[in-house]
Every structure is written in structure tokens, then in C-alpha cells.
Amino acid sequence: MADYQIVCVRKSARTPAGHQHIVSVGIGSGGTYTSLLSVADVYQMMRNGNRFYTVSPSTGAVAWVRALTCCGLYTLTTSPDHVTDNNLDNLSYCGN
Ligand SMILES: [Zn+2]
Numbered sequence: 001m002a003d004y005q006i007v008c009v010r011k012s013a014r015t016p017a018g019h020q021h022i023v024s025v026g027i028g029s030g031g032t033y034t035s036l037l038s039v040a041d042v043y044q045m046m047r048n049g050n051r052f053y054t055v056s057p058s059t060g061a062v063a064w065v066r067a068l069t070c071c072g073l074y075t076l077t078t079s080p081d082h083v084t085d086n087n088l089d090n091l092s093y094c095g096n
Pocket residue numbers: 015017019020021070071
């Protein structure tokens with residue numbers, strides 16, 4: 001079991017409801033990702049006791065990532081806190 005920092009995300013196309021879903025996340029540190037995991041990969045790792053988190057670049061605040069079902073789809077979200085720049089939805093895009 002381990003804790004993994006998510007440093008970037010890839011999202012779905014915008015839904016008719018006007019939002020996007022997280023479809024994959026980049027694991028790493030210092031703003032660069034070393035592996036790209038699908039939501040299914042993350043769910044499997046969570047079932048095995050691993051945890052995922054984000055870190056606010058402004059305050060260093062940690063937000064834990066949890067499973068979320070949205071629009072009937074399996075996706076991910078961060079637990080609410082008072083910091084917005086560690087919100088999973090606000091992380092930068094995982095480039096190539
Ligand atoms: Zn949704």
C-alpha cells in the first residue's frame with residue numbers, strides 16, 4: 001500500500017450537462033508525471049489499499065482523491081476543502 005500524488009489529469013469531452021469527467025491521471029511529483037493511470041487503474045489500486053492525493057501549489061494543502069459516480073459513469077474527485085488549486089479538476093493537462 002502506498003500514497004500517490006496526482007500531478008495532472010486528462011478529461012472527457014464536455015457532457016450535455018456542461019462539465020467534464022476525469023478519465024485518467026498522471027502520478028508523479030514536481031509537476032511531471034511518471035505514469036498515466038486510467039480511472040479503472042486507480043479504482044483497482046484503491047481497492048488494494050492505496051491512496052491518491054493532490055497538493056496545492058499555493059499552500060501545500062493536501063486533498064485526498066476519492067471515487068465518484070457522476071452521470072452514471074465512474075470517475076474521480078477530490079474531497080472538498082477550502083483550497084481550489086489542489087482540486088483535481090483544476091490540475092493541468094497530462095501532456096505527452
Ligand atoms: Zn457528470
